[in-house]
Amino acid sequence: MMSSSVRSFQLLIAIIMLVVAFVASIVLGQTSIPLGTAFDAFTNYDANSIDHIILTTTRLSRALTAMFVGAGLAVAGALMQAMTRNPLASPGIFGVNAGALFAIVLCSTLFSIASLQDYIWIAFAGAGFAGVLVYGLGTIGRDGVTPVKIVLAGAAITALFVSFTQGLLVINQDGLDSILFWLAGSVAGRSLELVRPVLPFLFIALVASLFLGRHINILVSGEDVAKGLGQRTILIRLLMGLLVVGLAGSAVAIAGNIAFVGLIVPHIARALFGTDHRWLLPGCMLLGATLLLLADIAARFLIMPQEVPIGVMTALLGTPFFIYLARQTAVAQS
Amino acid sequence: MDKLLTLRTSVVSIQLNSVTLKMLGTLLIGTLAIALMSLSAGSQWLNPIEVVKELLLSEPGQHAFVIETLRLPRVVTGFLVGGALAVSGLILQSLVRNPLASPDIIGITSGASAAAVFFLSYLAETVSALWLPFAAILGAALTSLIIYLLAWRQGVTPLRLILIGIGLVAGLGAMTTFMIVLSPIATSMMAYVWLTGSIYGSDWQDVTALLPWLLVLLPLSLMLSRTINVQELGDPVTVGLGVQVQRTRFVLLAISVALAGSAVAYAGAIGFVGLIAPHIARQLVPRSFGSLAPASLLIGGCLVVVADTIGRTAFLPLDVPAGVFVSAVGAPFFIYLLYRQHR
Numbered sequence: 311m312m313s314s315s316v317r318s319f320q321l322l323i324a325i326i327m328l329v330v331a332f333v334a335s336i337v338l339g340q341t342s343i344p345l346g347t348a349f350d351a352f353t354n355y356d357a358n359s360i361d362h363i364i365l366t367t368t369r370l371s372r373a374l375t376a377m378f379v380g381a382g383l384a385v386a387g388a389l390m391q392a393m394t395r396n397p398l399a400s401p402g403i404f405g406v407n408a409g410a411l412f413a414i415v416l417c418s419t420l421f422s423i424a425s426l427q428d429y430i431w432i433a434f435a436g437a438g439f440a441g442v443l444v445y446g447l448g449t450i451g452r453d454g455v456t457p458v459k460i461v462l463a464g465a466a467i468t469a470l471f472v473s474f475t476q477g478l479l480v481i482n483q484d485g486l487d488s489i490l491f492w493l494a495g496s497v498a499g500r501s502l503e504l505v506r507p508v509l510p511f512l513f514i515a516l517v518a519s520l521f522l523g524r525h526i527n528i529l530v531s532g533e534d535v536a537k538g539l540g541q542r543t544i545l546i547r548l549l550m551g552l553l554v555v556g557l558a559g560s561a562v563a564i565a566g567n568i569a570f571v572g573l574i575v576p577h578i579a580r581a582l583f584g585t586d587h588r589w590l591l592p593g594c595m596l597l598g599a600t601l602l603l604l605a606d607i608a609a610r611f612l613i614m615p616q617e618v619p620i621g622v623m624t625a626l627l628g629t630p631f632f633i634y635l636a637r638q639t640a641v642a643q644s
Numbered sequence: 645m646d647k648l649l650t651l652r653t654s655v656v657s658i659q660l661n662s663v664t665l666k667m668l669g670t671l672l673i674g675t676l677a678i679a680l681m682s683l684s685a686g687s688q689w690l691n692p693i694e695v696v697k698e699l700l701l702s703e704p705g706q707h708a709f710v711i712e713t714l715r716l717p718r719v720v721t722g723f724l725v726g727g728a729l730a731v732s733g734l735i736l737q738s739l740v741r742n743p744l745a746s747p748d749i750i751g752i753t754s755g756a757s758a759a760a761v762f763f764l765s766y767l768a769e770t771v772s773a774l775w776l777p778f779a780a781i782l783g784a785a786l787t788s789l790i791i792y793l794l795a796w797r798q799g800v801t802p803l804r805l806i807l808i809g810i811g812l813v814a815g816l817g818a819m820t821t822f823m824i825v826l827s828p829i830a831t832s833m834m835a836y837v838w839l840t841g842s843i844y845g846s847d848w849q850d851v852t853a854l855l856p857w858l859l860v861l862l863p864l865s866l867m868l869s870r871t872i873n874v875q876e877l878g879d880p881v882t883v884g885l886g887v888q889v890q891r892t893r894f895v896l897l898a899i900s901v902a903l904a905g906s907a908v909a910y911a912g913a914i915g916f917v918g919l920i921a922p923h924i925a926r927q928l929v930p931r932s933f934g935s936l937a938p939a940s941l942l943i944g945g946c947l948v949v950v951a952d953t954i955g956r957t958a959f960l961p962l963d964v965p966a967g968v969f970v971s972a973v974g975a976p977f978f979i980y981l982l983y984r985q986h987r
Contacts (some may be wrong), residue, residue, distance in 0.1 A: 398807075402814070450983050462744065462982050463808045465799040469915055470746070470975035476840040477968030481959070494821040571815055613826075631813030633794055636807035 317589050321584060322397040324596040331603040335373040336365060343369075371502040371616075376620070377608045378512045379497060379565045382577075384598025385519050385591060386557040387572025388579070389550045392526050394448070394628065396462050397635055400573035401437075401558035405467035407569065409440020410562035411493065412471040417518050419482045427507050428562045428605060437559035439552065443467055495568040497606055508560045515556040516595060523588035530587075562589020568621045570628020571598055577635070664935040667928050671942040675723070680944050682719050682953040683711055713847075721846035722952045722966065723945035724854050725911040726921070728861075730944020731937055732903035733918025734925070735865060735896050737935065738872050740805055743981055746919035747904035750809030751791055752784045753915065754816040756908035758782020761820045761835045765827040778854065781905030785814065788901050838912040842964055843952055843966035850910050857906040862941070865899050868892060869933035876931075913968040914951075916974020917944050923981070947973075 337343045343361045351362040383401060384411075390399040401407050413436025414429055444467050448460030525546045529537045536543050561568065576590070577600040583593040602620070605627065609618040649660045658669075683699075684692045690707055698711050733746040746755045762781040763771075792814060795804040820839065824832045837844065865872075871892045874882050904918065921944035922936065931934040949970035958964070 359748070403810075447979050447982070461807065461810065461983060463979060465749065465813075466975045466978040469978075470971055472973075473840065473915060473968050473971035476836070477964055480837050480840055480842070480965055481962050494825050496819075569818065616826060619822065619825055622818045622825075625815055625818030629818075632811035632814070633808050635793070636811055637797065637804060637981055 317583060321589070321592060321596070324582075324593060324600070328385050328596050328600045328603075331600045331607075332373055332377065335376065335607055336369045337519045338607055339369065343491075343621050345416055350495075367501065368498075372497055372504060372606070373603060374502070374509075375453055375497040376602045378509060378560045379570055380598040380600070380602025381516060381567060381595040382512045382557040382561040382598075383595040384575035384601075385516060385572040386554045386561070386627050388576040388587075388591060389519065389526070389557075390572070391521075392575050393547060393550050393554075394445075394460060396460060396529060397638070398573070398632070399555070399579070400570070400576075402572060403461060403468075403559075403571035403632075404444045404464040405440045405471060406437045406554070406558045407562050407567050408468040408471035408475070409443075410434075410437040411567055412436055412475045413439070414563070415475045415478050417522055417540060419478050421516055429512065430508055433563035434555060434559040437562065438555040440467055441555055441558075445551075445591055449571075456628065479515045493567055494619035495566040495624070496619050496621075497565045497602070498617065504570065508564050511560045515553050517562070518549075519553050519557075521588075521593050522546070522553070526550070526587040526591075530585075566621060568602070569625045571602060571624050572632050573635075574628055575601060577631075579614050599620065649759055655726060658761055661930070661937055664929045668935070668938055668942070671928075671939060673948075674943050675946050679723070679787075679948055682722075683715050685953055685957050686710070686715060686955075688842075702946050709847050718843055718846045718853050718952065719847045720851050721854065721910060722843045724851070724858055724950040725843065725907045726913065726944040726946070726948030727857055727905035727941040728854075728903045728944075729914065729917040730921030730925075730940040730947075731865060732864060732900045732907070733944075734922040734933075734940045735872070735900040735903075736918070737922055739877060739893060739896055740877055741878075742803075742806070744806060744919070744925065744978070746916070747900070748913065748915040749813075749978075750805055750909070751816065752788050752904050753987055754813045754820075754911045755787025755909055756784040756905045757782040757839055758816045758820045758823075759786075759912045760825050760909060760912075761839065762836050764838070764895050764925060765823045765831055768831070774853065777857070777906050777909035778907035781902055783977040784901045784905035784908065785898070787816065790895065792897075807930060838966065840912060842955075842963075842967065844949070844956075844963050844965070846910070846915040854906060854910050857902065861899050861903050861906075862937070865896070866934065868896060868899075869937065872896065872933040873903075911948070912965070912967065915971050916978065917947055917970055919969075919981075920974055920977050921947060923977075949957045960973045 333345070333348070337345060337348050340359070341364060347359070347361050348365055351365040355366070356362050384404075387400040390401065390404065392401070394529070399496060410433040413432045415431045417428070444460065444464045447463040447467070482643075495550060526543060528539055529542050529543060529546055533543060536546075556574070575594050579590055579593040579597050582597075583589045602624070605623045606620050609620050609623045612618050612623075649662075649665060652690050657848045662976075666774075675965070680692050680695060683695045684690045688710060690710070694707065694709060698707055699716075729747065732752075735745060736745040736750070737743055741743075758779075760776060760780045760781055763776055763781075767779070791805060791808055794808045794812075820835075824835050824839075827835070871882075874885050875892070888921035925936050929939045947970060948966055950967040951973075954969050955964040955966045
């Protein structure tokens with residue numbers, strides 16, 4: 311067992327890494343800004359300095375968005391993996407992202423809704439619907455929830471929602487250009503005012519998940535054990551489900567379809583912090599935020615002067631990882 | 645004992661009983677009826693009798709343009725594409741002995757899509773569009789090779805094949821989106837419509853380009869039907885019966901990939917046809933490849949033609965890609981299969 315002082319030290323390092331990534335995300339880009347100027351922009355704002363304007367308008371909101379979305383998706387993934395005891399579980403694989411996306415595209419096509427506040431609720435509805443659907447489908451049959459069955463159900467539901475989304479976009483071609491970058495996942499071009507209504511949701515859900523850590527530890531030791539210890543497992547599962555929908559739904563509402571963060575980060579965090587969810591969940595938060603910040607920085611530099619959509623970056627990073635996990639799972643199954 | 649129709653030469657060996665023949669006949673008539681309905685339906689409803697007259701008479705009548713230039717090539721392309729995907733799925737399902745396998749689930753279609761979008765975005769201006777199918781087939785082949793290699797771990801298990809396929813689908817999808825985002829909006833719209841799976845705007849050129857592939861690949865797969873039937877019994881039995889398992893498996897996979905690739909090249913990624921059609925066929929005719937292949941071909945073709953007809957008539961004047969409707973039927977069906985397999 312790792313002592314808590316070791317873990318505290320690890321968390322501290324993770325926090326430092328996050329701060330470094332955050333600062334890097336603010337100063338690096340097409341126009342790199344010296345650190346001193348960046349510091350000035352916050353302490354001694356000069357409305358005439360272009361650097362200061364770039365910093366406070368685009369860079370800061372972008373970094374904050376990436377940070378919260380990364381943390382939210384990572385924790386959502388960790389909760390899902392604990393809930394289903396399935397190493398392949400994550401919002402992207404289970405169709406939650408696709409469901410939220412479809413809901414948003416549907417509503418923006420049919421009712422021409424464009425404000426982000428409305429998007430959030432729609433995304434929640436879509437995410438919740440898809441999540442419940444996949445979880446329900448994964449549990450049918452005599453052998454209960456098996457990792458493979460739920461992944462396959464997720465793949466089918468994702469295919470269905472993606473196809474419907476594509477159909478809607480083809481019908482409504484004018485909307486495509488504005489929505490395409492977002493389909494690919496992006497944290498750019500979201501001003502702070504736009505993002506602000508979503509951040510409280512994410513923040514509350516993140517904090518709430520921290521309080522669940524102890525209960526989740528009991529839950530993952532098995533349904534019978536948890537019940538024997540007096541845990542109301544259904545209540546805990548319900549809470550976890552709500553948090554997953556809240557975290558994944560609001561992440562999709564702000565940043566679109568960012569895949570694989572929810573899958574990779576919990577695995578890395580488990581390797582570093584162990585399986586105790588009281589440490590694992592904050593670890594996921596920090597690592598998820600750092601990963602997405604770094605991916606976003608890389609996305610700016612890979613094909614200058616254009617940008618790689620960040621969802622594409624994470625997918626390219628995540629695919630090999632998923633395949634590695636899939637090989638392990640399939641071996642364990644057979 | 646049923647009366648059997650046996651077709652046996654040095655290369656082909658197919659046995660069809662009378663029930664199968666009747667069923668195939670029914671399917672054929674059904675296909676023709678569906679094709680006729682599809683030719684009549686549209687923004688302008690034509691009397692089916694007039695359509696038949698138009699088709700049979702040699703001199704062009706008043707609807708010649710609508711029927712022969714607009715609708716007929718679309719119906720024929722739809723049928724060919726559906727048929728190719730269905731047979732491709734049938735071969736895959738027999739090959740991995742798993743009813744969930746189909747070109748789109750295990751990623752072959754995504755590979756073809758990614759290659760084709762690459763072609764549309766970067767090469768369409770310099771290279772003739774005739775090379776598009778080659779690009780799609782090449783993409784499909786490369787992807788299946790990668791899937792096969794990654795799934796290999798002292799042999800390939802169907803489960804690993806499917807899981808790895810799902811992972812690759814996500815990665816390839818991201819690459820495709822990436823190319824679409826970076827290309828100019830006109831190209832990206834084209835690529836996007838194409839991705840959804842649509843036979844909108846098919847002309848006779850498409851038909852003549854697609855047909856040769858099927859004319860070569862389908863008989864080839866029928867020639868191998870004997871070994872496919874045996875392979876379903878498992879590797880040891882197959883080897884014992886004197887079949888060179890690895891070699892035929894490779895050839896079959898190649899046929900399946902080429903069929904899927906050429907279909908995707910002309911119609912985009914129409915999902916789930918390769919999954920559903922063989923299953924329906926299995927309900928209707930006996931489980932031998934010789935009878936399943938023609939039945940799957942007809943059913944797959946009908947599926948796409950019906951989906952396309954609904955797509956272009958249900959939301960007039962909009963033209964909804966056929967792929968949307970096939971998925972709407974296909975995804976629930978997939979889940980049903982999943983449920984049955986694990987019961």
